[in-house]
Amino acid sequence: MPHFLLVxxxxxxxxxxxxxxxxxxxxxxxCASAQQAxxxxxxxxDLVILDVGLPDGNGLELCREIRLFSRxxxxxxxxxxxxxxxxxxxxxxxxxxxxxxxxxxxLRARVDAMLRRAGGEEVLVLDGFRLDFAHAAFSKDGxxxxxxxxxQRLLRALVCERGRTVRRETLIDRVWTDGMEYxxxxxxxxxxxxxxxxxxxxxxxTVYGVGYRWGDRDGG
Numbered sequence: 001m002p003h004f005l006l007v008x009x010x011x012x013x014x015x016x017x018x019x020x021x022x023x024x025x026x027x028x029x030x031c032a033s034a035q036q037a038x039x040x041x042x043x044x045x046d047l048v049i050l051d052v053g054l055p056d057g058n059g060l061e062l063c064r065e066i067r068l069f070s071r072x073x074x075x076x077x078x079x080x081x082x083x084x085x086x087x088x089x090x091x092x093x094x095x096x097x098x099x100x101x102x103x104x105x106x107l108r109a110r111v112d113a114m115l116r117r118a119g120g121e122e123v124l125v126l127d128g129f130r131l132d133f134a135h136a137a138f139s140k141d142g143x144x145x146x147x148x149x150x151x152q153r154l155l156r157a158l159v160c161e162r163g164r165t166v167r168r169e170t171l172i173d174r175v176w177t178d179g180m181e182y183x184x185x186x187x188x189x190x191x192x193x194x195x196x197x198x199x200x201x202x203x204x205x206t207v208y209g210v211g212y213r214w215g216d217r218d219g220g
Contacts, residue, residue: 002115004028005045007037007062008077009055017049017077020104021111034062045072047114049107052078052089060092067093073114077102083169090173117160124159127203131159140199150175151195154188158204158214167211 004021008014009032018028029045031037034057037050048066052059063074075096076089089097096110124131130139133156138145147155153175157166172188192212196204205213 002026002046003044004047004049004111005031005037005040006049007031007034007054007059008049008051009033009053010051017104017107020108033057034059037062038065041066041070045070047072047111048074049077049111050074050094052076052080052085060088063089063092063094073117075107075110075114077107083167086167087169087173090170113160126159126162129199131155145198147195147198150191151198154191154195155199158212162214165207165211165213169211171211 004026006014006018006021006028008017008030011030011032014030014032018030022028029040031040032055034054048063050059050063054062059076059078063076066072066074073095074093075098076094077098077100078085078089079100081099086097095114098107098110124133128141130137132138133152136147136152138147138152138155154171157171157174168185168188172185175188175191192204203214205215207213
């Protein structure tokens with residue numbers, strides 16, 4: 001039975017989210033503070049939904065603590081809506097970032113996507129590609145493709161968010177995960193260009209001034 005931890009001090013909101021996510025064999029534990037969450041985390045959880053502003057601490061710091069012992073997906077659910085806030089969430093170890101107010105259907109879809117990825121469904125077959133991220137094995141129409149580590153992380157970030165534009169800043173944070181404080185934005189452009197050359201044109205679309213989006217050759 002999947003076990004979710006929801007850390008949210010707005011109790012009416014927390015009850016609504018818990019109700020929306022419960023069912024289908026899922027259990028949701030609600031905590032209103034970082035202290036309660038630390039106690040709940042003494043037992044394994046499959047996914048954490050975490051507010052940033054908590055009455056007794058900061059959700060970013062709590063996420064960093066979680067990353068010391070768990071790889072469970074963490075989704076930030078917060079009113080902090082600036083680009084810097086979102087980047088800080090990913091740097092703290094978050095896997096997704098949803099800004100309040102939000103649509104419950106979108107949250108459920110994001111949760112389902114996180115569970116699929118965390119459950120080991122690392123092989124994607126789409127647009128003629130077979131992408132096995134767990135074993136770093138990639139092919140197009142049966143022909144192997146060799147990708148560097150940054151190219152693999154970039155490809156994964158794009159295909160897992162296919163249909164959505166991923167900001168350049170978000171991609172930089174997800175691709176270069178070695179703790180570097182500064183990465184030249186040109187490094188992302190170079191990596192995109194190399195990946196396009198290996199995959200073929202028409203899959204990675206540029207959204208000028210924003211970032212990139214994965215789509216098939218027809219732009220879907």
